[in-house]
Amino acid sequence: MSESIDIPDSIIAALRDARHVCVLTGAGISAESGVPTFRGAQDGLWAKFDPYELASPAGFERDPALVWRWYRWRRELVAKAEPNPAHRALAKLSSLVPRLTLVTQNVDGLHQRAGSRQVIEFHGNLFVTRCIAEGCVIDVDDTAEVPVCPNCGAAARPGVVWFGETIAEHALNESFAAAADCDTFLSVGTSSLVYPAAGLAEAATDAGAIVVEINPEPTELSSAFNFTLQGKAGSVLPDLIESIAL
Secondary structure (H helix, E strand, O other), X not given: OOOOOOOOHHHHHHHHHOOOEEEEEOHHHHHOOOOOOOOOOOOHHHOOOOHHHHOOHHHHHHOHHHHHHHHHHHHHHHHOOOOOHHHXXXXXXXXXXXXXXXXXXXXXXXXXXXXXXXXXXXXEEEEEEEEOOOOOEOOOOOOOOOOEOOOOOOEEEEEEOOOOOOOOXXXXXXXXXXXXXXXXXXXXXXXXXXXXXXXXXXXXXXXXXXXXXXXXXXXXXXXXXXXXXXXXXXXXXXXXXXXXXX
């Protein structure tokens, strides 16, 4: 039986009247689809490896074959997952408001599979492969231990943001522009600890938006939000979207 919480009328009214809604999602929303967090996936075979060995430019330079084994394993794991009611509710929300900007810290592509379009992927996409020299998206021979770029022959790498790397400039600029422009901001399934993504809620607050947190547990930024809905996204978001549509 799904949990149910009381949703304040002022949140429903804010979404109904919104000109632009900006949503930030984190690992919590995908965890409900069975997708473990990055560190949560480091069990069993992978428990002996330091995260920096598996997800950093230096780790890739030292042992690209190891990094590719890790990411192929993660790709297989995520490919078996399905979008959950929270992903589908956000896809539906886009049809109920004049403008929706969806920013995700997740790399699993579940928002797109649920029907969301124009998702800003803050940390890249697990299923994208890029040339390490040119940075462009490429198609590779997945049977190779370490795939190479068909254009220049350089090593290929997973298209995600690694430790020590910066967020893509276009993702950063588009996300913060949306947060500063929106009139309602939803923070869903994120600890609000990792910057620069955590700064989006602050940017929305500074711009005068109504800011709502949806999370099973309070976070360090909970007191800064106008409203906090404590519960799983897969329960709270469908109820919220249904309330708007009534």
